[in-house]
Amino acid sequence: MRQHSINPADYRCSVLAAQLADEWVKITRALGIGDGGANYGSAVRKFATFTDEYTPTLGLDPVGARLDGDEIDLVEVIYAWEEALRREFPQSKHPYTLVKALLALIEQRASAGGRVGEKLKARAQAPTAFRAPRGKPLDEFPNAERIALRDAARNQVRATETRLAHGKGLLATGVDPRDGGWRSVPNLLWAARAGMITSKVLKRELPSEPKWWPLEIRDLLPAWTDDGRSRRPGVRALVRALGRMLCAAEMDLHAFRVLLLLGMSDTTPEELHDLKAGDIEFTDGGVRLVQQKLRAGRIRADLHPEQPAPPVEAGAYFAGAGAWDVPGLLRRLLAVTNLAREAFACEPWLFLAVDYRKETGGLGTLCAEFTHDKRRFTHWITSQRDSSGSPLAISEPHDVRRLRKTAKVVRAVALGGSLTDLAGDDHHIEIYRGHYAPGTTSHVLAGRAINRSQQWVFERVTDKPVLIDAAAVPRLEEPEVAQSLGLSSAQAKAIGTGDLDMGLTHCRDPYDSPHRSDGKVCHVAPAMCMLCRNAVIFTSQLPRLLMLSDHIERMRAALPPPQWQAVWGRQAAALNEVFAECADLLPAARQQVTDLGLRLDLPLGQRTEFGR
Known part of the structure; x- marks a missing residue:
């Protein structure tokens, strides 16, 4: 039960606060809101407080503020309140929630026939001035972090099973401490298993100071650090340590939850958390789980098959009490929580933890919530270490x-x-x-996928330019030579005389450009000549191509990588293919550029767009 109240006398705009508070009571009862309509109450308090502070800045007395009056323009006050809330909570949905609650209260009063000004009624029916901010979807853990979390969880499971096996062995040798004495760990475990251990009993049966306890009992206590916040371990810590020797604690169960969620892509954290022992049925082929998704309002049964065990080489080390697939993990989880179900009266939760209970001073069970202070998922991550002993480097947020x-x-x-x-x-x-x-x-x-599809298209649409060596140039007009190069006699003659020189390369037919379909002269030469099927390159044009390559490399340093790749990447790759076919001619061509002082002619846009 929660009790909420508002005293209108606490505000100078007491009439407005009382009117809104009455609507709060009505809407809470009408909708049957379980928490008492805390958001509506918060909206009333905050708006009344803001009205007391804001209206004097307009030269008005807040006493005159009311829903059925026009002495103070409440529409203007609401808009100002929204602005103030946005400044106070810039990245939160809280302003949107409060304003929606206030407008709902006013609209309810108007719908029920209460007196509300027409302007204020219209404002209550309108949307909020600001939309609710959309949260950024959570990103998945990178693969390296996934593997690190998996390995850390497996190590935790092994450590938990080892600890409980040691405690079970000690329990088997214990006797009733009322007969065998209270200063033996096995006897204390026997008493804990029987529900006899409480802090009051231990204070009575053990020395008052832990330093006088037997060494084997003191070794169960956690290390104490004088940090000004933690208390010296005493009987409460001993009760908790005895419980951890017999049953899994809440922090131990984090590891099972991590491994199960990584292995069950169709199960939400809340579905897994709500499982009980009766919802689990082992079959010959795996395990059948009956899961409830409360938000969707449905119940479904899923079968998780057993995975074949990987082959184990002779002499290979394997530490663990079962398989790591979903059925194996559930068997191991039920095993580490079985003693808690037997020893304590409790509901058969799958994630059943044993811990110290303040109300009784002894051990008790609870369903692991994973939300208590210092027991959340982030605390489990920070407590883990990798193979080198360093803390796990896991990106935030640490959200399950x-x-x-x-x-x-x-x-x-x-x-x-x-x-x-x-x-x-x-x-x-x-x-x-x-x-x-x-x-x-x-x-x-x-x-x-997009890159693969684009590359597939480019490989089929774009042909490489034709490279003609110096020996073939004098014979270019011969029909056999021209035909082998895919040229007609007229094209070969025009190329030989320089009539089809486009600046960087020659062109078979400037009116048959693959970059336009209207039969007009090519409009992208020489910028796209290296990516055109009509391009014909003579070795005498290598100096021009070398200067183009130098220009492209300068652009690589001036442009962001994605932009450079989009503008120049394919041309750079085409140039490299040409240079690879005539690598022996490149030094002479480079020397020719230097000796003759050649200058590259490019369209003005290609020079000025990136070099301002």
Whole structure:
């Protein structure tokens, strides 16, 4: 139960506050709002406070503010309040929520026949001045971080299983401490298993100071650091340590959740968290889970098949008590939480944790929420170490929903296909498009697909220029030579006399340009000649091409890489192919450029657009 209240006498605009508070009570009861309509109450308080502060700046007394009066223009006050909220919460949905709540209260009063000014009524029916900001979709974890999280979680699972196996062995040797004594760890574990351990009992049975406890008991306590915030470990820490020797704690269960979410692309974190032991059915081929998606209002059963175990070489080391697929992880999770179900009266949650309970001073069970202070996903990440002993370098935000997106991306990379295939059976296509497709990996895959398709088109549409060596130039007008080069006799003669020189190369037919279809003269020469099927290059033109190559390299330093690639990248690749066919002639051509002081003639736009 939560109690909310507003005292109109706390505000100078007490009539306005009372009128809005009455509407708050009505709308909360009418809609059956479970939390008492906290947003509506907050909107009333904040707007009344703002009215008290803002109206005196207009030379008005806030006492006159009311919904059924015109002494103060409340429409102007609402707009000013929206501006103030946007400045106070620039990147939050909170201003939008508060203004929508206020307008809903005013509109409800008007709809019920209450007196509301016509201008104010029109404002209540209009949308807010600012839209709710759209949050940026969470990105998936990069593959290296996914592997790091997976390995850290596996190490945590192994460590948890090892610790519980050690505690189970000690428990088997323990006896009732009322007969065998309270200063033995096995006996304390026996008492914890029987529900006899509380901080009050330990204070009575053990020395008052932990330094006088037996060494084997003191070794169970966590290390104490004098940081001014933590307390010296005592009986509470001992109760918690005994519980961790027998059952999994909440921080231990993070590792299972990480591995399961990485292996179950069709399961949301809340569906996994809400599972109970009765929702899990093991079959010959895997495990069947009955999952509830509360937001979608549906229940479905999913079968997760067992994965074939990888071959293990002779002598290979494997530390673990089972498989790492979904059925194997669920078996291991049920095993580490089984003792808690047997020892304590509790609901059969899958993620069942044991911890110290303040109300009883002993051990108790709870469903791991993963939201308590210092027990969130981010705290688990910061407590992990990689193989070198360094903290895990995981990008923020440390949001568990990114694990699901990572699993979705892995599925997309493995399956490919259309959005229908990638969305699977647990999403609409638009949901996948809006929440999963914007991820970095999806963008990279889409970019690669576009590049492949463009390259496929370029390879079929664009032909290479024809390179004619010096020995073939005198024989160019011979029919056999011209035909072998794909030229007619008239074209060969015109090229030989220089009539079709386009500045960088010769051209078979300037009126048959692949860059236009209206039969007019080519309009992109010489900028696109290196990418044209009509281009014919003589070795005597190599100095020009070398100067063009130098110009392209200067543009590489002046332009951003994406822009340079779009403008000059394909031409640079075509030039490199030409130079590779006549590499032995390039030194002489380079020397000719220097000796003759040649200058490259390019259209003015290509020189000035990038060199201002």
